[in-house]
Amino acid sequence: MSCAYQIVVCGSVVPDPLQTLEPLNGPSGPGLRNEGLLPAVLDPWASHALYEAANLARKTPSSKVWLVSLGPRAKLQQVMMTVAQKAPFELLALDGSAGGFTDSAETAALLADAIRSIPTLDQSRLLLFGGWESASRGAGATLQMLGEQLGITDQFQGVDELTVNPDGSLEILERVEGGKHQVSCCAGPPALLGWATGNLPEPRNNPQVGMLNMRTVMPALQRAKPARLASDGLTYSIVSLPKQSRETRIVKDKTPDDIAREIVDWLRNGK
Amino acid sequence: METLLVLAHTEPDGSVAGAALETLTAARQLHSALSGGTLVVGLVGESVQPAANRLAGCGAARLLAASHPALAQARYSTDAPAAEAMARASQASIVLAPATSRWNRVLPGVAQRLGGRVDTHVASVAASEGAVSISRWYYRQRMEATLRRSQRPWFILIDPGVYAPWQGQPGAANAEPVTPQLPENLIRTEVLGFREPAIEARTIRPEADVLLVAGAGWTKKQGDGQSKVKDAEKLILGFLKLARASLGSTKSLVDLSGEGQAVLSFLTHLNQVGQTGSTPRHPKGLATCCHGEEPHTVGWRFIHERRAINLDPNCGWARGKADVLYVADAFVVMAKANELLAQAGAS
Numbered sequence: 001m002s003c004a005y006q007i008v009v010c011g012s013v014v015p016d017p018l019q020t021l022e023p024l025n026g027p028s029g030p031g032l033r034n035e036g037l038l039p040a041v042l043d044p045w046a047s048h049a050l051y052e053a054a055n056l057a058r059k060t061p062s063s064k065v066w067l068v069s070l071g072p073r074a075k076l077q078q079v080m081m082t083v084a085q086k087a088p089f090e091l092l093a094l095d096g097s098a099g100g101f102t103d104s105a106e107t108a109a110l111l112a113d114a115i116r117s118i119p120t121l122d123q124s125r126l127l128l129f130g131g132w133e134s135a136s137r138g139a140g141a142t143l144q145m146l147g148e149q150l151g152i153t154d155q156f157q158g159v160d161e162l163t164v165n166p167d168g169s170l171e172i173l174e175r176v177e178g179g180k181h182q183v184s185c186c187a188g189p190p191a192l193l194g195w196a197t198g199n200l201p202e203p204r205n206n207p208q209v210g211m212l213n214m215r216t217v218m219p220a221l222q223r224a225k226p227a228r229l230a231s232d233g234l235t236y237s238i239v240s241l242p243k244q245s246r247e248t249r250i251v252k253d254k255t256p257d258d259i260a261r262e263i264v265d266w267l268r269n270g271k
Numbered sequence: 272m273e274t275l276l277v278l279a280h281t282e283p284d285g286s287v288a289g290a291a292l293e294t295l296t297a298a299r300q301l302h303s304a305l306s307g308g309t310l311v312v313g314l315v316g317e318s319v320q321p322a323a324n325r326l327a328g329c330g331a332a333r334l335l336a337a338s339h340p341a342l343a344q345a346r347y348s349t350d351a352p353a354a355e356a357m358a359r360a361s362q363a364s365i366v367l368a369p370a371t372s373r374w375n376r377v378l379p380g381v382a383q384r385l386g387g388r389v390d391t392h393v394a395s396v397a398a399s400e401g402a403v404s405i406s407r408w409y410y411r412q413r414m415e416a417t418l419r420r421s422q423r424p425w426f427i428l429i430d431p432g433v434y435a436p437w438q439g440q441p442g443a444a445n446a447e448p449v450t451p452q453l454p455e456n457l458i459r460t461e462v463l464g465f466r467e468p469a470i471e472a473r474t475i476r477p478e479a480d481v482l483l484v485a486g487a488g489w490t491k492k493q494g495d496g497q498s499k500v501k502d503a504e505k506l507i508l509g510f511l512k513l514a515r516a517s518l519g520s521t522k523s524l525v526d527l528s529g530e531g532q533a534v535l536s537f538l539t540h541l542n543q544v545g546q547t548g549s550t551p552r553h554p555k556g557l558a559t560c561c562h563g564e565e566p567h568t569v570g571w572r573f574i575h576e577r578r579a580i581n582l583d584p585n586c587g588w589a590r591g592k593a594d595v596l597y598v599a600d601a602f603v604v605m606a607k608a609n610e611l612l613a614q615a616g617a618s
Binding site (some may be wrong): 148157187 | 346381383388404416417421460473480524592595
């Protein structure tokens with residue numbers, strides 16, 4: 001037995017991981033230097049969640065995927081040009097900061113309001129997806145707070161695999177300590193899954209999917225409501241880059257035998 | 272005055288894990304720095320008495336325990352009410368907990384239930400003039416921030432490996448029972464067990480003294496124009512076994528496996544360190560055949576002593592980031608190192 005799922009994926013934009021990042025203290029709190037100019041991508045773990053959602057929807061007729069994204073409208077538009085070609089979805093956009101120094105509780109409240117506004121939302125078919133952590137705040141907290149606000153108490157984090165059983169129950173693999181996965185069986189929706197890497201490769205760009213998505217993406221971006229993140233009660237005293245530069249001793253003139261001996265001595269005796 | 276609750280879940284045998292003892296150290300230090308306030312310990316699990324006895328001498332004003340068969344499993348729908356009940360019973364203003372997978376899954380949601388706030392992956396907790404602050408990393412360990420919050424309760428999840436475990440003596444504890452409202456008729460999730468590689472194939476060992484980081488260079492064509500993936504596998508697995516090391520990998524090497532290329536068969540995304548992987552904490556790290564610049568090298572941000580083997584003396588993984596860079600062929604060096612480790616193990 002399976003049902004048509006309503007899969008809501010939460011994911012925002014982050015600076016391209018290859019960019020050099022530098023913190024900057026402004027009047028409204030910390031941010032990144034040249035934040036508006038940095039090229040952005042869809043958050044990596046949220047991307048995995050989106051690909052998994054699209055894959056599940058493809059295998060389950062009548063299912064639908066929404067992507068709920070909070071970020072600066074211009075950045076969202078830039079990123080959607082690429083993401084829209086990867087998987088079919090309907091965008092629900094919120095125009096606000098996607099920075100890492102915002103508060104997860106405030107982000108969760110905004111996302112909850114946005115999801116509740118989906119007119120056809122049916123809790124009994126709802127699967128709430130997202131990345132288990134972002135590449136910006138990296139807290140792994142927003143989804144749980146969002147789930148609470150939507151009344152979802154079957155929550156899973158660090159998910160690498162979801163299998164729909166013949167009876168409609170969901171078998172879920174979550175990352176736990178020591179390179180293991182915890183295997184759980186959930187009766188079915190509603191459920192919340194914070195995805196880790198999953199098992200799917202990044203889909204190839206599909207211009208047809210892109211054109212179909214863009215019919216709804218552009219209007220969604222135009223409709224994006226301003227979202228205010230005040231970070232009330234949160235005060236940053238220092239934001240700094242780590243002073244990690246080490247004096248590296250370059251060893252070029254030793255034989256492999258000598259190097260191996262030095263490494264083994266270091267491992268065994270700390271020398 | 273702050274009321275500090277150290278929230279720990281027990282292990283299947285009723286004991287308390289090292290990460291919880293580390294959090295207890297952090298809480299005791301914070302309690303001293305605040306010169307006032309109350310320290311409370313809360314235990315959650317199927318069986319809690321061994322853990323309560325272990326912590327009997329920790330100096331807590333109260334020791335609370337929520338014990339129930341349903342708490343044997345790490346599951347949101349039962350863990351959340353248990354943690355909520357603990358926070359309410361203790362009237363905690365600050366809840367400190369180890370950032371285990373179990374608490375990471377649940378405590379942000381509990382903070383939401385209680386109208387509080389949460390910070391995870393916390394690297395230090397301090398107090399100055401009665402104000403509590405924490406530091407944690409942002410943008411995947413690329414910048415560090417120190418912050419304060421006015422909202423309470425404030426849930427603080429402390430990363431394992433940051434503080435030394437509390438070493439006090441055990442005793443006989445008489446914990447106050449706390450009864451959470453568990454939704455027993457509404458439990459929709461059952462934990463079936465754990466899936467892990469066979470013992471001989473286990474490559475992730477959080478408790479290991481050394482992390483071996485394998486880069487994509489292991490799969491590249493060697494001097495004779497051939498790639499030697501099987502040789503690489505043998506050398507890496509041999510080193511892991513002989514040095515009792517844990518294995519991390521760069522994103523590029525893990526991605527190769529996802530693209531169906533012939534690569535190291537035992538490697539999964541769980542081994543990946545760096546921007547989109549883990550940042551494990553080990554005393555020592557040895558990087559082999561790794562390439563990449565700053566965004567990728569965050570994978571060994573928390574490795575204390577670092578050495579690297581690479582043919583490129585300008586290797587971005589090592590220059591300015593490792594203590595020693597050996598410019599050499601990792602295939603040859605690792606073969607010899609394994610030989611020496613085997614001899615040392617036999618003697």
